[in-house]
Amino acid sequence: MAQKPSIPKGTRDFSPQEMSRRNYIFDTIKQVFRLYGYRQIETPAMENLSTLMGKYGEEGDKLLFKILNSGDFLKGVDDADIADRNLVKLTNKMCEKGLRYDLTVPFARFVVQYRGQLQMPFKRYQIQPVWRADRPQKGRYREFYQCDADVVGSDSLLNEIELLSMIDMVFKRLRVRVAIKVNNRKVLTGIAEMIGEADKIVDITVAIDKIDKIGIDNVNEELRSKGLTEEAIEKLRPLLEMKGSNAEKLDTLAGLLAGSETGMKGVEELRTVIDGIDSLGHDCEVELDVSLARGLNYYTGTIIEVKALDVQIGSITGGGRYDNLTGVFGMPGLSGVGISFGADRIYDVLNQLELYPESVSQSVKVLFVNFGDKEAVESMRIVKLLREQGVSAELYPDAAKMKKQMGYADSEGIPYVALIGESELESGTVNLKDMVSGTQEQLTPEALVARLKD
Amino acid sequence: MAQKPSIPKGTRDFSPQEMSRRNYIFDTIKQVFRLYGYRQIETPAMENLSTLMGKYGEEGDKLLFKILNSGDFLKGVDDADIADRNLVKLTNKMCEKGLRYDLTVPFARFVVQYRGQLQMPFKRYQIQPVWRADRPQKGRYREFYQCDADVVGSDSLLNEIELLSMIDMVFKRLRVRVAIKVNNRKVLTGIAEMIGEADKIVDITVAIDKIDKIGIDNVNEELRSKGLTEEAIEKLRPLLEMKGSNAEKLDTLAGLLAGSETGMKGVEELRTVIDGIDSLGHDCEVELDVSLARGLNYYTGTIIEVKALDVQIGSITGGGRYDNLTGVFGMPGLSGVGISFGADRIYDVLNQLELYPESVSQSVKVLFVNFGDKEAVESMRIVKLLREQGVSAELYPDAAKMKKQMGYADSEGIPYVALIGESELESGTVNLKDMVSGTQEQLTPEALVARLKD
Numbered sequence: 001m002a003q004k005p006s007i008p009k010g011t012r013d014f015s016p017q018e019m020s021r022r023n024y025i026f027d028t029i030k031q032v033f034r035l036y037g038y039r040q041i042e043t044p045a046m047e048n049l050s051t052l053m054g055k056y057g058e059e060g061d062k063l064l065f066k067i068l069n070s071g072d073f074l075k076g077v078d079d080a081d082i083a084d085r086n087l088v089k090l091t092n093k094m095c096e097k098g099l100r101y102d103l104t105v106p107f108a109r110f111v112v113q114y115r116g117q118l119q120m121p122f123k124r125y126q127i128q129p130v131w132r133a134d135r136p137q138k139g140r141y142r143e144f145y146q147c148d149a150d151v152v153g154s155d156s157l158l159n160e161i162e163l164l165s166m167i168d169m170v171f172k173r174l175r176v177r178v179a180i181k182v183n184n185r186k187v188l189t190g191i192a193e194m195i196g197e198a199d200k201i202v203d204i205t206v207a208i209d210k211i212d213k214i215g216i217d218n219v220n221e222e223l224r225s226k227g228l229t230e231e232a233i234e235k236l237r238p239l240l241e242m243k244g245s246n247a248e249k250l251d252t253l254a255g256l257l258a259g260s261e262t263g264m265k266g267v268e269e270l271r272t273v274i275d276g277i278d279s280l281g282h283d284c285e286v287e288l289d290v291s292l293a294r295g296l297n298y299y300t301g302t303i304i305e306v307k308a309l310d311v312q313i314g315s316i317t318g319g320g321r322y323d324n325l326t327g328v329f330g331m332p333g334l335s336g337v338g339i340s341f342g343a344d345r346i347y348d349v350l351n352q353l354e355l356y357p358e359s360v361s362q363s364v365k366v367l368f369v370n371f372g373d374k375e376a377v378e379s380m381r382i383v384k385l386l387r388e389q390g391v392s393a394e395l396y397p398d399a400a401k402m403k404k405q406m407g408y409a410d411s412e413g414i415p416y417v418a419l420i421g422e423s424e425l426e427s428g429t430v431n432l433k434d435m436v437s438g439t440q441e442q443l444t445p446e447a448l449v450a451r452l453k454d
Numbered sequence: 455m456a457q458k459p460s461i462p463k464g465t466r467d468f469s470p471q472e473m474s475r476r477n478y479i480f481d482t483i484k485q486v487f488r489l490y491g492y493r494q495i496e497t498p499a500m501e502n503l504s505t506l507m508g509k510y511g512e513e514g515d516k517l518l519f520k521i522l523n524s525g526d527f528l529k530g531v532d533d534a535d536i537a538d539r540n541l542v543k544l545t546n547k548m549c550e551k552g553l554r555y556d557l558t559v560p561f562a563r564f565v566v567q568y569r570g571q572l573q574m575p576f577k578r579y580q581i582q583p584v585w586r587a588d589r590p591q592k593g594r595y596r597e598f599y600q601c602d603a604d605v606v607g608s609d610s611l612l613n614e615i616e617l618l619s620m621i622d623m624v625f626k627r628l629r630v631r632v633a634i635k636v637n638n639r640k641v642l643t644g645i646a647e648m649i650g651e652a653d654k655i656v657d658i659t660v661a662i663d664k665i666d667k668i669g670i671d672n673v674n675e676e677l678r679s680k681g682l683t684e685e686a687i688e689k690l691r692p693l694l695e696m697k698g699s700n701a702e703k704l705d706t707l708a709g710l711l712a713g714s715e716t717g718m719k720g721v722e723e724l725r726t727v728i729d730g731i732d733s734l735g736h737d738c739e740v741e742l743d744v745s746l747a748r749g750l751n752y753y754t755g756t757i758i759e760v761k762a763l764d765v766q767i768g769s770i771t772g773g774g775r776y777d778n779l780t781g782v783f784g785m786p787g788l789s790g791v792g793i794s795f796g797a798d799r800i801y802d803v804l805n806q807l808e809l810y811p812e813s814v815s816q817s818v819k820v821l822f823v824n825f826g827d828k829e830a831v832e833s834m835r836i837v838k839l840l841r842e843q844g845v846s847a848e849l850y851p852d853a854a855k856m857k858k859q860m861g862y863a864d865s866e867g868i869p870y871v872a873l874i875g876e877s878e879l880e881s882g883t884v885n886l887k888d889m890v891s892g893t894q895e896q897l898t899p900e901a902l903v904a905r906l907k908d
Binding site for chain 2: 013376
């Protein structure tokens with residue numbers, strides 16, 4: 001029953017080299033999350049469908065991977081259901097569980113489920129895969145990781161400032177140059193009010209969110225098609241063409257939105273956040289961008305988006321404040337703010353720019369060549385010494401031809417090869433070869449350990 | 455649409471405290487895997503059902519979680535299929551994918567799929583969750599982690615010695631006292647031959663595997679019920695009652711199995727492995743146990759099992775050599791040997807014995823109390839300094855009552871609280887309170903960093 005093995009489309013295997021690179025990214029993000037006092041949680045891959053359904057819109061419901069009930073999945077399904085071939089109804093009866101689609105809904109569920117035990121403000125991070133039955137295409141997978149950090153239970157804008165500071169530290173450590181864009185949902189509301197089209201806020205933000213891609217003329221065309229008056233479109237133009245420093249933009253906005261209470265609140269919030277990150281002496285590029293919208297119906301305050309400066313790719317991190325994360329689970333009024341690092345895109349950026357430190361491609365530090373039983377025994381003794389001192393080391397398990405063993409060291413990127421042959425056995429030494437420079441040294445075991453331990 | 459949120463039975467959420475403890479275990483195991491030159495891979499949560507089905511027996515097929523095809527899952531299902539209500543047939547038509555059941559089959563699939571690119575011997579480790587539709591009960595979950603390390607492409611017994619050495623290092627680092635039991639499938643074959651019941655090897659090993667639990671009399675009763683002769687049972691007794699050191703047991707076995715070529719091969723292999731680990735100077739307790747069988751049909755050479763000495767619990771690690779891992783995927787003749795650490799049981803052991811180092815319960819090192827806007831700005835500046843020096847620190851985001859902020863530090867186990875009030879702002883100092891001893895110090899920012907950085 002031989003079969004040509006493969007994996008489901010849109011999923012990936014990760015080789016050791018890919019894992020080293022991915023771990024470098026995940027570890028960097030984790031370390032920063034921890035430095036900022038975020039605590040890790042994990043939730044199950046499977047959630048009840050009642051938790052997931054209806055949270056991502058109708059399209060989202062279709063993109064959930066559903067798990068067939070175990071045992072008799074036709075229990076409760078009668079012939080009429082089947083004859084109708086009503087997929088939604090049948091799914092509801094045959095499947096109780098689905099794979100998590102993002103980390104936000106499971107987090108909201110978690111907060112509500114354990115509300116009695118959680119200390120507020122609750123700062124959590126979570127790094128786990130999510131699954132979506134999307135059509136696979138370049139850069140879009142059916143299984144991918146999300147890296148989320150959120151604070152719930154605090155309205156303070158200090159949280160936003162911290163998140164921006166955290167973004168800066170992550171990308172500084174990864175050596176990726178980024179532009180951080182910020183906006184505020186209240187400013188968007190104010191803009192819609194100011195141009196006399198408050199009821200069209202969704203259409204307006206959807207359209208202006210595209211300005212970088214399609215230009216102002218096409219944006220205006222779209223706004224016209226949505227029924228905005230020429231007057232409204234003219235009023236909007238100076239906002240979209242706003243130039244200058246953040247301080248200048250804030251002053252312009254404050255002037256234009258003076259008539260909107262909500263809008264002015266948004267301007268004040270933006271000012272606090274931008275001043276806050278500036279006063280910390282971060283030299284990251286934070287830019288106020290009123291066209292930034294990102295899932296408008298979700299965010300209620302600050303909106304954040306990060307783009308790589310040196311690679312053409314979509315946003316690599318995004319987030320914002322939401323005021324009703326847990327309402328759908330019966331716990332209204334809890335405010336939260338969070339960001340999500342797009343690990344897969346960050347991985348693409350680092351690959352394109354080759355930004356990995358050299359240590360990432362290294363597996364073990366030293367390979368001991370196997371010359372036979374007697375030599376192997378002594379090699380293993382020294383390998384053990386090295387490992388106890390924290391130096392990764394291995395002995396080639398078979399007394400294969402020298403060329404094969406050296407080829408292994410080469411292909412695995414092992415920087416040192418140690419040889420214990422007959423003469424070394426006699427003299428109690430080790431011959432250490434530097435695979436890069438090609439130099440060889442004769443060392444005592446103790447000197448070898450000292451040499452390789454850094 | 456408020457709903458009381460919950461998670462599927464048999465699955466778990468992990469709180470920050472649980473995650474710290476679990477990470478301590480996973481990180482320890484990972485570090486050791488790396489010191490020994492194992493390289494990490496990851497495979498997708500979903501595999502094609504064609505990869506998974508038939509690999510775990512009929513019972514296993516039922517325990518696979520199957521994923522409903524997205525889109526029209528009834529495509530290809532005709533009315534007759536439905537009318538029959540043949541669950542297996544319907545599942546085959548409605549589901550192409552399933553969740554991985556263990557890490558071994560995906561690893562075998564990986565090795566075959568990438569055989570052209572892999573350097574042999576290939577030493578991989580993999581730490582990922584697996585899913586089984588088992589009936590949930592205490593200590594048995596539907597989602598749990600496996601931590602596997604395997605070498606394929608090398609017949610050398612040095613690999614077995616390395617794995618034993620690795621087990622020793624993991625449990626030394628975790629401070630868990632263990633007994634490591636070893637056996638060899640060839641010895642079991644030899645025993646069955648020697649007592650004249652070669653065809654009953656499965657019944658024999660299943661029965662004697664239970665000797666620790668049910669005693670020799672019940673084992674013999676079971677053997678009788680399986681049709682073993684009294685003579686065979688009498689011949690088996692001295693083997694099961696074998697006492698003494700490993701060397702003594704090996705000599706006894708060599709005497710008893712002298713007539714079985716396979717048996718003698720097994721004795722030789724055991725001797726090499728046991729001598730090997732002894733010669734490395736490991737002081738772990740490795741015990742030859744001829745009753746050890748563990749999934750006999752799978753293993754073909756060495757069998758390894760680890761038990762905790764101070765907690766009553768099943769085996770916490772196990773493994774062995776298999777000679778035909780990849781045959782089912784059309785790649786015969788590849789020998790491998792590996793072990794699997796039972797992370798969830800190890801977690802239970804560490805919890806029962808309270809073996810976590812103090813650092814595991816610590817989240818951030820220092821909390822800055824928030825006295826208001828002006829003080830918060832200065833606090834954030836110093837928090838930033840600390841983080842840049844690798845000290846995890848946070849500022850309470852709201853200027854809440856002192857009692858509430860101190861309560862937060864307390865419940866999160868934060869060891870230091872820093873206060874910057876009006877007088878500290880004036881003098882440019884920080885008041886640092888040690889939450890354990892209660893002592894307070896007035897420090898410059900630089901002295902504070904030096905104090906908390908260790």
